[in-house]
Amino acid sequence: MTTDxxxxxxxxxxxxxxxxxxxxxxxxxxxxxxxxxxxxxxxxNASDAINRLQFEMLTNQDVLNPExxxxxxxxxxxxxxxxxxxxTGTGLTRQxxxxxxxxxxxxxxxxxxQQAKEQKANASEIIGQFGVGxxxxxxxxxxxxxxxxSFQPDAEAAVWESTGGNSFTVGVAEHAERGTSIxxxxxxxxxxxxxxxxxxxxxxxxxxxxxxxxxxxERQVNQQKxxxxxxxxxxxxxxxxSLYQQMTMDYDEPLHKLHLSTDVPxxxxxxxxxxxxxxxxxxxxxxxxxxxxxxxxxxxxxxAKDLLPxxxxxxxxxxxxxxxxxxxxxxxxxxxxxxxxxxxxxxxIRKTLTGxxxxxxxxxxxxxxxxxxxxxxxxxxFIKEGVATDYEQRxxxxxxxxxxxxxxxxxxxxxxxxxxxxxxxxxxxYYVMGxxxxxxxxxxxxxxxxxxxxxxLLFGDLMDGFMLSGLREFEGLKLRNVDETDxxxxxxxxxxxxxxxxxxxSTLAEQLAATLxxxxxxxxxxxxxxxxxxxxxxxxxxxxxxxxxxxxxxxRETLNLPRILELNPAHPLIVSLxxxxxxxxxxxxxxxxxxxxxxxxxxxxxxxxxxxxxxPRILRLLEAAxxxx
Numbered sequence: 340m341t342t343d344x345x346x347x348x349x350x351x352x353x354x355x356x357x358x359x360x361x362x363x364x365x366x367x368x369x370x371x372x373x374x375x376x377x378x379x380x381x382x383x384n385a386s387d388a389i390n391r392l393q394f395e396m397l398t399n400q401d402v403l404n405p406e407x408x409x410x411x412x413x414x415x416x417x418x419x420x421x422x423x424x425x426x427t428g429t430g431l432t433r434q435x436x437x438x439x440x441x442x443x444x445x446x447x448x449x450x451x452x453q454q455a456k457e458q459k460a461n462a463s464e465i466i467g468q469f470g471v472g473x474x475x476x477x478x479x480x481x482x483x484x485x486x487x488x489s490f491q492p493d494a495e496a497a498v499w500e501s502t503g504g505n506s507f508t509v510g511v512a513e514h515a516e517r518g519t520s521i522x523x524x525x526x527x528x529x530x531x532x533x534x535x536x537x538x539x540x541x542x543x544x545x546x547x548x549x550x551x552x553x554x555x556x557e558r559q560v561n562q563q564k565x566x567x568x569x570x571x572x573x574x575x576x577x578x579x580x581s582l583y584q585q586m587t588m589d590y591d592e593p594l595h596k597l598h599l600s601t602d603v604p605x606x607x608x609x610x611x612x613x614x615x616x617x618x619x620x621x622x623x624x625x626x627x628x629x630x631x632x633x634x635x636x637x638x639x640x641x642x643a644k645d646l647l648p649x650x651x652x653x654x655x656x657x658x659x660x661x662x663x664x665x666x667x668x669x670x671x672x673x674x675x676x677x678x679x680x681x682x683x684x685x686x687x688i689r690k691t692l693t694g695x696x697x698x699x700x701x702x703x704x705x706x707x708x709x710x711x712x713x714x715x716x717x718x719x720x721f722i723k724e725g726v727a728t729d730y731e732q733r734x735x736x737x738x739x740x741x742x743x744x745x746x747x748x749x750x751x752x753x754x755x756x757x758x759x760x761x762x763x764x765x766x767x768x769y770y771v772m773g774x775x776x777x778x779x780x781x782x783x784x785x786x787x788x789x790x791x792x793x794x795x796l797l798f799g800d801l802m803d804g805f806m807l808s809g810l811r812e813f814e815g816l817k818l819r820n821v822d823e824t825d826x827x828x829x830x831x832x833x834x835x836x837x838x839x840x841x842x843x844x845s846t847l848a849e850q851l852a853a854t855l856x857x858x859x860x861x862x863x864x865x866x867x868x869x870x871x872x873x874x875x876x877x878x879x880x881x882x883x884x885x886x887x888x889x890x891x892x893x894x895r896e897t898l899n900l901p902r903i904l905e906l907n908p909a910h911p912l913i914v915s916l917x918x919x920x921x922x923x924x925x926x927x928x929x930x931x932x933x934x935x936x937x938x939x940x941x942x943x944x945x946x947x948x949x950x951x952x953x954x955p956r957i958l959r960l961l962e963a964a965x966x967x968x
């Protein structure tokens with residue numbers, strides 16, 4: 340029997356490749372966080388398809404439905420628990436459905452599976468990166484139906500369907516218009532997404548600035564006009580504040596902003612913020628910032644860490660570039676961004692942003708010193724890190740450095756300030772290391788410098804040691820640690836009159852050396868101490884103190900290698916100890932005093948491993964002092 344109606348062939352069943360099956364299993368059963376990413380991925384794919392159509396129509400007007408509005412529609416059926424995302428982009432042929440929806444590049448699939456298993460990143464970060472964005476639908480759906488018709492006028496519509504198992508079907512469909520319609524049949528535990536308000540919330544968070552209208556019903560729900568795409572003169576201060584708060588959940592105003600819009604040498608639209616505080620965010624208390632990367636206003640990476648040097652990781656913001664390739668998939672762009680070797684476009688973006696950020700901060704320092712002082716208090720530690728790690732930008736970073744010194748009071752100075760205040764005959768820049776700023780201020784190493792009126796930079800945190808690995812000289816002036824033994828200081832001062840003769844000092848030194856043993860190399864009389872009883876100095880063969888502090892910063896145990904203990908023979912404490920040594924070489928106070936003098940020196944320099952161990956000894960010394968009185 341025959342009929343006038345043509346028989347429609349049954350859908351053809353096909354198997355997913357093995358690597359796709361692995362990806363689907365992980366998405367359906369392992370990744371439960373960031374499930375809302377599925378909508379971001381579908382909207383971004385739809386936007387890509389419309390972008391490709393625009394690119395095609397630059398040279399080819401022979402497309403299906405050329406007058407159709409370029410837009411994205413989202414429909415929700417609460418009763419059926421379905422979500423449909425529809426676009427008027429390039430669409431897909433039957434073969435393209437098989438090629439694109441049934442296959443993933445093996446290398447990308449392997450990388451995704453490995454990273455998901457190791458849980459190195461959340462779903463939002465890794466799904467798009469490895470070319471598996473479409474498959475994120477199976478995080479929320481137990482069946483997905485894709486109906487599409489290619490922009491090619493003679494192409495037939497096709498339907499693709501899968502339940503996320505090992506196979507999918509492809510068949511003929513009825514679809515008069517160009518574009519793609521994707522229907523998600525939600526899982527029971529994903530029914531929350533079958534709500535207009537929920538989807539609109541997700542769109543606002545991830546896809547608000549997509550270049551094309553996104554409709555829910557008759558209403559457009561995305562802004563479309565991105566703030567960073569506007570000229571800076573068109574943007575009000577309140578709008579910047581609102582964008583910052585939306586991105587960070589930090590309701591303090593940012594300390595500074597950079598709005599960059601340029602066409603050469605690269606198309607780049609960016610707004611970067613310097614937060615007011617190192618730790619910010621109402622809900623998520625974090626130190627590191629996030630830079631969202633867009634291509635033509637389509638979000639391609641939530642946190643593009645490689646767009647600025649790591650020492651600028653406190654920066655918050657958004658970066659958008661037309662020069663990220665138009666006719667390739669966003670997953671390809673994302674993969675490049677996440678790679679160790681950046682593409683030429685990404686390298687130019689990084690170079691441009693880094694240069695402008697340096698210029699902005701230096702201008703802030705020149706024009707608004709009080710605001711820059713606030714910046715330095717919060718983020719100076721990052722600039723010090725940059726000095727140690729980024730030789731290329733070293734000169735720019737040196738301009739940003741700020742220091743306390745022995746003569747600056749509470750004010751901060753630059754290296755240029757220090758150079759301009761050097762005394763006659765001074766040929767080096769001097770610094771002192773301490774366990775804290777206050778400890779550095781009271782360091783015994785400062786005695787000869789105070790006497791001569793020589794300014795000394797005060798270094799009081801662990802990052803200073805790391806910084807010095809990249810800061811050995813400034814404009815021809817060597818930086819010198821004041822604990823070195825071979826310093827030749829300009830200017831003459833009267834040496835303090837010793838109150839101990841050589842024999843008395845030798846007796847005391849022998850007693851103290853016997854107690855301290857291998858902790859010290861030798862004990863000798865100081866020629867420079869005036870107001871302090873003792874100090875530890877390093878000879879030419881000693882290891883760098885800066886490296887020891889770096890080891891401590893990294894949380895590694897370090898040994899306090901032997902150094903020279905200098906005693907001030909004119910100081911009342913040393914004189915009293917010498918008398919005790921002469922009267923009774925076995926006086927227990929001598930042993931306690933020797934250990935305490937050594938520990939005091941370590942403590943002031945920030946090198947003491949466990950200061951609590953000093954407490955019992957201090958109590959014994961206090962008891963002895965009380966008995967004496």
